[in-house]
Amino acid sequence: xxxxxxxxxxxxxxxxxxxxxxxxxxxxxxxxxxxxxxxxxxxxxxxxxxxxxxxxxxxxxxxxxxxxxxxxxxxxxxxxxxxxxxxxxxxxxxxxxxxxxxxxxxxxxxxxxxxxxxxxxxxxxxxxxxxxxxxxxxxxxxxxxxxxxxxxxxxxxxxxxxxxxxxxxxxxxxxxxxxxxxxxxxxxxxxxxxxxxxxxxxxxxxxxxxxxxxxxxxxxxxxxxxxxxxxxxxxxxxxxxxxxxxxxxxxxxxxxxxxxxxxxxxxxxxxxxxxxxxxxxxxxxxxxxxxxxxxxxxxxxxxxxxxxxxxxxxxxxxxxxxxxxxxxxxxxxxxxxxxxxxxxxxxxxxx
Amino acid sequence: xxxxxxxxxxxxxxxxxxxxxxxxxxxxxxxxxxxxxxxxxxxxxxxxxxxxxxxxxxxxxxxxxxxxxxxxxxxxxxxxxxxxxxxxxxxxxxxxxxxxxxxxxxxxxxxxxxxxxxxxxxxxxxxxxxxxxxxxxxxxxxxxxxxxxxxxxxxxxxxxxxxxxxxxxxxxxxxxxxxxxxxxxxxxxxxxxxxxxxxxxxxxxxxxxxxxxxxxxxxxxxxxxxxxxxxxxxxxxxxxxxxxxxxxxxxxxxxxxxxxxxxxxxxxxxxxxxxxxxxxxxxxxxxxxxxxxxxxxxxxxxxxxxxxxxxxxxxxxxxxxxxxxxxxxxxxxxxxxxxxxxxxxxxxxxxxxxxxxxxxxxxxxxxxxxxxxxxxxxxxxxxxxxxxxxxxxxxxxxxxxxxxxxxxxxxxxxxxxxxxxxxxxxxxxxxxxxxxxxxxxxxxxxxxxxxxxxxxxxxxxxxxxxxxxxxxxxxxxxxxxxxxxxxxxxxxxxxxxxxxxxxxxxxxxxxxxxxxxxxxxxxxxxxxxxxxxxxxxxxxxxxxxxxxxxxxxxxxxxxxxxxxxxxxxxxxxxxxxxxxxxxxxxxxxxxxxxxxxxxxxxxxxxxxxxxxxx
Numbered sequence: 001x002x003x004x005x006x007x008x009x010x011x012x013x014x015x016x017x018x019x020x021x022x023x024x025x026x027x028x029x030x031x032x033x034x035x036x037x038x039x040x041x042x043x044x045x046x047x048x049x050x051x052x053x054x055x056x057x058x059x060x061x062x063x064x065x066x067x068x069x070x071x072x073x074x075x076x077x078x079x080x081x082x083x084x085x086x087x088x089x090x091x092x093x094x095x096x097x098x099x100x101x102x103x104x105x106x107x108x109x110x111x112x113x114x115x116x117x118x119x120x121x122x123x124x125x126x127x128x129x130x131x132x133x134x135x136x137x138x139x140x141x142x143x144x145x146x147x148x149x150x151x152x153x154x155x156x157x158x159x160x161x162x163x164x165x166x167x168x169x170x171x172x173x174x175x176x177x178x179x180x181x182x183x184x185x186x187x188x189x190x191x192x193x194x195x196x197x198x199x200x201x202x203x204x205x206x207x208x209x210x211x212x213x214x215x216x217x218x219x220x221x222x223x224x225x226x227x228x229x230x231x232x233x234x235x236x237x238x239x240x241x242x243x244x245x246x247x248x249x250x251x252x253x254x255x256x257x258x259x260x261x262x263x264x265x266x267x268x269x270x271x272x273x274x275x276x277x278x279x280x281x282x283x284x285x286x287x288x289x290x291x292x293x294x295x296x297x298x299x300x301x302x303x304x305x306x307x308x309x310x311x312x313x314x315x316x317x318x319x320x321x322x323x324x325x326x327x328x329x330x331x332x333x334x335x336x337x338x339x340x341x342x343x344x345x346x347x348x349x350x351x
Numbered sequence: 352x353x354x355x356x357x358x359x360x361x362x363x364x365x366x367x368x369x370x371x372x373x374x375x376x377x378x379x380x381x382x383x384x385x386x387x388x389x390x391x392x393x394x395x396x397x398x399x400x401x402x403x404x405x406x407x408x409x410x411x412x413x414x415x416x417x418x419x420x421x422x423x424x425x426x427x428x429x430x431x432x433x434x435x436x437x438x439x440x441x442x443x444x445x446x447x448x449x450x451x452x453x454x455x456x457x458x459x460x461x462x463x464x465x466x467x468x469x470x471x472x473x474x475x476x477x478x479x480x481x482x483x484x485x486x487x488x489x490x491x492x493x494x495x496x497x498x499x500x501x502x503x504x505x506x507x508x509x510x511x512x513x514x515x516x517x518x519x520x521x522x523x524x525x526x527x528x529x530x531x532x533x534x535x536x537x538x539x540x541x542x543x544x545x546x547x548x549x550x551x552x553x554x555x556x557x558x559x560x561x562x563x564x565x566x567x568x569x570x571x572x573x574x575x576x577x578x579x580x581x582x583x584x585x586x587x588x589x590x591x592x593x594x595x596x597x598x599x600x601x602x603x604x605x606x607x608x609x610x611x612x613x614x615x616x617x618x619x620x621x622x623x624x625x626x627x628x629x630x631x632x633x634x635x636x637x638x639x640x641x642x643x644x645x646x647x648x649x650x651x652x653x654x655x656x657x658x659x660x661x662x663x664x665x666x667x668x669x670x671x672x673x674x675x676x677x678x679x680x681x682x683x684x685x686x687x688x689x690x691x692x693x694x695x696x697x698x699x700x701x702x703x704x705x706x707x708x709x710x711x712x713x714x715x716x717x718x719x720x721x722x723x724x725x726x727x728x729x730x731x732x733x734x735x736x737x738x739x740x741x742x743x744x745x746x747x748x749x750x751x752x753x754x755x756x757x758x759x760x761x762x763x764x765x766x767x768x769x770x771x772x773x774x775x776x777x778x779x780x781x782x783x784x785x786x787x788x789x790x791x792x793x794x795x796x797x798x799x800x801x802x803x804x805x806x807x808x809x810x811x812x813x814x815x816x817x818x819x820x821x822x823x824x825x826x827x828x829x830x831x832x833x834x835x836x837x838x839x840x841x842x843x844x845x846x847x848x849x850x851x852x853x854x855x856x857x858x859x860x861x862x863x864x865x866x867x868x869x870x871x872x873x874x875x876x877x878x879x880x881x882x883x884x885x886x887x888x889x890x891x892x893x894x895x896x897x898x899x900x901x902x903x904x905x906x907x908x909x910x911x912x913x914x915x916x917x918x919x920x921x922x923x924x925x926x927x928x929x930x931x932x933x934x935x936x937x938x939x940x941x942x943x944x945x946x947x948x949x950x951x952x953x954x955x956x957x958x959x960x961x962x963x964x965x
Contacts, residue, residue, distance in 0.1 A: 058793070058794055058796060058798075061794070063634075074803055074815065078801070079797070079798060079801050080801055081791075081793035081794070081801050082801075082804065083634075083803075084803065084805040084806065085634075085660065086657060086660055089656075089657070092586075092626070092629075092630025093630050093637070095586075095627075095630070095631050096630065096631035096632060096636070096637070096638070096640075097634040100583070100634070100637075100639055100640030100642070101794060104793060121623055121624070122623070122626075122627055124623075125622070125627060129620070317620075321620075322615050323615050324610055325614065328583040328616070328617070328618060328635075328640045329583075329635075329638055331581075333758050333759045335616055336578075336608070336641075337578075337579050337580075337759065340752075342607060343752075346751065347750040347751055350750075
């Protein structure tokens with residue numbers, strides 16, 4: 001394991017966003033992952049997304065579990081608090097953090113081992129509970145840190161580096177997320193930044209459980225012929241349903257996109273998702289349609305990418321619980337401790 | 352109408368034990384509760400215990416009420432009046448009655464003579480017949496039969512009718528129709544008894560021995576303590592005997608923490624399991640909210656990994672462990688103090704945790720609040736170790752107290768202002784030489800104070816490090832922090848013997864009332880013991896000093912393996928030979944009679960003259 005300090009010097013001409021931050025302000029430490037790892041591309045996409053969304057770094061908390069993917073929060077957003085927690089349990093830690101302070105943005109980073117195996121229960125329950133979060137699964141179909149075991153998202157019939165064939169059915173986290181009630185569901189590919197950045201921006205702006213399954217080939221253990229999560233396999237089998245751009249309500253940006261059918265979806269926070277439809281029939285606001293489409297394409301051997309579903313009127317856990325607008329961690333003695341007079345009444349009722 | 356009596360019937364005023372044997376789900380609980388409450392309202396203390404199965408309907412359940420003007424609130428042992436209304440447990444219930452005691456039963460159906468004893472007084476009341484004549488609906492016949500037996504008993508032992516009517520009026524204040532119906536049922540039983548039976552030798556008299564005490568369950572009290580202590584996040588998973596703690600928190604919060612617009616100054620999540628529960632607590636604690644979960648031993652087993660993370664990453668968390676019989680699912684509805692070792696050293700690696708050991712519901716309230724201050728001050732998990740006996744039984748205890756000048760103590764938190772002023776921040780530095788570092792909450796400052804929390808090794812500035820020196824520095828600092836905690840946690844309570852003695856006893860938690868009663872009785876037998884009630888782990892130095900000041904120290908615990916003794920030996924380097932375990936672990940709460948017998952015998956045998964010349 002290396003521990004390398006990155007120079008903090010900024011070039012004075014680096015462009016700044018509306019909050020006065022440069023792209024460098026969103027970077028973290030130097031990655032210690034293998035050269036060419038798909039996860040580093042995702043980290044770069046996160047950096048770009050946060051820069052473009054003008055997020056103040058300290059207003060975002062980055063959470064992860066254990067594994068290669070879960071190490072990455074150290075490699076982006078160095079000025080944000082981060083929490084590298086317990087294997088498979090990031091969703092519960094994120095849920096608690098979110099309950100404590102509803103004012104921050106919560107970015108959960110996980111992997112396929114972390115979310116589909118040991119943490120499948122927490123993945124499922126955080127989604128059905130409606131936690132407001134951007135949950136990114138960096139999905140390589142393999143256990144990298146422990147050197148190449150199949151994960152639960154490995155497709156049945158895919159081969160390990162040693163040539164062993166996986167005989168167990170793969171779990172499709174996107175299909176699960178749709179069924180469990182996620183209100184923003186997308187899939188992308190670490191090697192497709194043009195598609196990935198807008199998806200992340202949309203997820204970070206979404207008010208509710210947003211799940212992104214990002215196929216991210218493992219250069220060490222899962223980027224060979226026979227793997228269904230390799231760069232080549234995904235490029236050949238990618239079936240993008242749409243191209244997405246996010247426009248924040250407060251930022252007037254003129255669209256510079258190729259003509260085509262464009263649908264605008266306004267999210268809870270006022271941001272607008274512009275979906276450039278590649279598939280004429282695809283409607284990203286139809287959950288059942290998304291589930292059917294996903295299954296059909298999967299049966300045809302295709303990996304569907306893009307924004308599969310969004311519910312623009314989504315609610316989150318706080319809405320459901322009816323929590324006060326003030327972050328719970330900002331309440332003081334006066335708001336929390338009912339005092340001696342109230343206690344006297346309680347005592348009386350117990351006599 | 353006494354039949355077959357060869358031993359003189361017991362006679363006493365305000366000092367006896369009544370045990371009700373019922374079938375669960377039959378509605379007996381509220382009638383039995385009425386019985387206990389009415390006696391308290393007559394100014395006579397009671398200690399009441401519900402003994403129940405892991406079941407909703409059809410299995411045996413008991414309710415034991417000790418009437419004790421002297422204020423002995425532990426279990427005494429033995430039954431003076433058995434109200435035997437469950438045919439399934441009849442033989443055991445009859446066998447348990449002390450010679451000279453009384454058996455009360457429904458004699459609607461005749462019982463063979465072999466089912467009785469000739470050294471007790473048998474009292475039959477045709478409850479079924481009475482209720483079948485008075486009520487048409489089967490549900491009414493069943494429910495009011497319960498109130499009717501309380502009515503009959505009230506005549507036999509002298510419960511004041513007016514008091515009962517008052518309690519019923521309060522109980523059903525929101526359902527006025529039920530007040531009259533219940534009073535009618537009560538009088539049905541009482542009138543029949545008055546016309547057919549004479550009062551028995553065990554009698555109640557109005558007294559003034561209750562004072563301003565309250566009658567409350569420990570779980571309810573601990574939940575209220577959590578409200579007063581400023582807990583805002585509760586994540587939990589249902590498990591007996593802790594469920595009513597989470598439910599109590601819900602009820603108290605609804606009443607005390609709801610804004611005028613209906614929004615809530617709290618958040619409660621029923622999680623998918625105990626692992627998620629503690630994960631939510633750790634996430635909330637990391638982010639600066641006061642958070643807790645409540646569970647029992649099996650839940651602690653599941654939470655172990657997170658508890659280690661809380662210890663090592665230094666994140667406040669409060670866990671209420673309402674202990675029950677283990678291992679495995681063990682005796683889920685019976686009491687024990689058998690999670691001490693599990694909690695004290697929970698998780699992998701070198702870990703130690705703070706535990707608070709409340710003795711009764713009043714202390715559950717106090718410790719339920721103070722646990723959150725300790726968790727924030729020491730940035731670690733704090734266990735509040737209740738047990739089923741404290742948690743799920745109503746105890747007559749001192750009223751809850753709160754000082755309005757008390758402020759929530761958030762511990763060492765670096766604020767936006769501190770960071771603006773350029774205050775140095777290193778997450779794991781021991782700035783004050785007490786082992787306790789400073790922390791920042793996420794979102795505090797745009798450019799300063801952020802750090803990366805991890806369960807792996809790091810340096811003082813929270814940077815990743817696999818260097819042995821960094822790891823060791825951190826582990827030693829955690830020990831220093833634990834030593835600071837030992838000087839901060841609630842101090843033990845000492846009760847000196849009337850004569851100077853080299854014998855002593857250490858006890859804790861729900862053993863307390865039985866221990867106090869036993870100490871008085873042992874004293875009258877000539878056995879003098881200094882006594883110390885331990886209230887927290889890590890042990891303050893005075894615990895070890897107390898042991899060193901005595902030759903033989905009894906350690907009373909409700910578990911098999913003398914777990915507190917192991918902690919004392921391990922943490923204090925005490926010679927195990929000096930510590931004599933006194934262990935009670937059959938799932939029923941420890942009794943004064945057991946303690947008097949166990950300690951008295953040992954003291955008489957090992958050294959009949961323990962007391963030193965004054």
